[in-house]
Amino acid sequence: MSLGGWLHADVTDFPRFARLKRRATGNDALACPFELCGNLADIQPPTYPVPATELLDRILTIALAEPRTVRRELKSASADCQFRMEFQQASAFFRFPDIIAIEIIPSGPDSSTIALWSRSVVGRKDFGINRARVERWLNRLSSAN
Helix, strand or coil: CCCHHHECHHHCCCCCHHHCCCCCCCCEEEECCHHHHHHHCCECCCCECCCHHHHHHHHHHHHHHCCCEEEECCCCCCHHHCCEEEEEEECCCCCCEEEEEEEEEEEECCEEEEEEEEEECECCCCCCHHHHHHHHHHHHHHHCC
């Protein structure tokens, strides 16, 4: 039995946000600064008045507070992975996995922003779940300031 268009290949490697190719199926959501992703983003995240290390700690706490969410190991441990994380969150009923890639972008010694791409691993529809997750996590980051 072939799952053909139901399984997505873009969940195996950490995405390069500057070269990101969005899905035609619409089962993903992207928050990304214009300078990094151009017009691809659904949401332009703000610049947070905290250093990148603090923003990284905050999003880690927010992500792991979500039900059925685990942190995924990145394949590369190179220096460019310092501000990158990836999570997997399972849906409540069927336990379908979604992958959430996060990159913190320093914008000064005491400020930073975030790129966040949430996407389904299985299927063609997500009923707005990925966008709702991105908005919820960004709102929690903003309320933490």
